[in-house]
Amino acid sequence: AQSVTQLGSHVSVSEGALVLLRCNYSSSVPPYLFWYVQYPNQGLQLLLKYTSAATLVKGINGFEAEFKKSETSFHLTKPSAHMSDAAEYFCAVSEADSWGKLQFGAGTQVVVTP
Amino acid sequence: DAGVTQSPTHLIKTRGQQVTLRCSPKSGHDTVSWYQQALGQGPQFIFQYYEEEERQRGNFPDRFSGHQFPNYSSELNVNALLLGDSALYLCASSSLYLGTEHEQFFGPGTRLTVL
Numbered sequence: 001a002q003s004v005t006q007l008g009s010h011v012s013v014s015e016g017a018l019v020l021l022r023c024n025y026s027s028s029v030p031p032y033l034f035w036y037v038q039y040p041n042q043g044l045q046l047l048l049k050y051t052s053a054a055t056l057v058k059g060i061n062g063f064e065a066e067f068k069k070s071e072t073s074f075h076l077t078k079p080s081a082h083m084s085d086a087a088e089y090f091c092a093v094s095e096a097d098s099w100g101k102l103q104f105g106a107g108t109q110v111v112v113t114p
Numbered sequence: 115d116a117g118v119t120q121s122p123t124h125l126i127k128t129r130g131q132q133v134t135l136r137c138s139p140k141s142g143h144d145t146v147s148w149y150q151q152a153l154g155q156g157p158q159f160i161f162q163y164y165e166e167e168e169r170q171r172g173n174f175p176d177r178f179s180g181h182q183f184p185n186y187s188s189e190l191n192v193n194a195l196l197l198g199d200s201a202l203y204l205c206a207s208s209s210l211y212l213g214t215e216h217e218q219f220f221g222p223g224t225r226l227t228v229l
Contacts, residue, residue: 032216043118043204044157044220051216090156099215100147100208101170104156 002027006091006105014113019063019078021108023091026072031093033074034102035065038088047089050074061085086112116141118221120205126227127195135190135224139207145169145215146188148180149204151223157204163188164210192226200228 007022025031032051036044048059055067061084065076074091088109092102119138127133139146145164149157159172163182177193186207192199202225206218 036220043222044206046217046219049217092156094216098170099210100145100162100164100206100218101159101172102147102149102157102206102218103159106156107154 002031002093002095002103004091004093004103004105006089006108008108009106010109010111012111012113013081015083016080019076019081019085019110021076021089021091021110023074023076023105024072025074025091025093027093027095029095031095032099033065033067034092034094035059035063035074035076036090036092036104038090038107040087044090047076081110081112083112083114086110118205118207118219120203120221120224122224123222124225124227126229128229129195129197131195131228132191132193133195133226135192135203135205135226136187137190137205137207137221138187139205140219142212143207143209143219144186144211145208146182146186147206147208147218148188148190149206150174150199151202151204153201160190195228197228200226202226 005024034049035047050067058064091105147162148160151157161171166182182188202223204223205221
């Protein structure tokens with residue numbers, strides 16, 4: 001069974017600093033990988049997805065993530081944090097034959113300080 | 115283009131009661147999945163409906179059941195509510211027909227509180 005681990009439940013960054021959120025997965029074959037963002041009292045918004053094309057994936061709001069098969073990782077980065085980036089971020093995976101069934105990590109809460 | 119919509123927004127029930135939550139998928143989508151998100155946790159997959167049938171199911175008891183209608187909308191029913199069922203219930207839709215089955219769009223959720 002696949003699983004997703006997000007390292008760090010809370011991350012605090014200064015405005016303008018690099019944002020780095022870590023995600024590792026366990027799967028027998030490279031899965032489909034996603035990053036979602038959730039603002040307070042809202043649903044989930046897709047930031048970006050990896051579907052076996054380019055290993056460096058660019059998403060919305062300046063975020064990008066790199067798929068590293070050898071490390072079974074899919075870390076999310078943004079070069080310069082903005083106050084509006086304060087939210088909870090979830091890494092998720094699904095397998096090719098289980099489309100529509102996402103396995104989520106526990107989430108990382110991002111706080112941006114002025 | 116309307117996204118995924120869910121109703122109601124909030125709901126308060128007492129233990130032992132039954133509840134029905136509703137979801138309308140994004141226009142053009144044919145598949146609906148339901149997730150439970152407890153406070154401070156990531157969403158947990160409950161089940162998925164495609165062609166009006168339950169296609170996949172997560173590790174949830176039979177108290178959780180669902181339905182998909184011919185217009186692709188869906189309901190989630192929970193019987194004999196427990197305090198632990200208090201959570202945000204999220205609906206997500208995707209499209210096998212359009213080949214975007216792995217990209218799920220989420221609704222705003224229904225906040226269920228069980229007292």
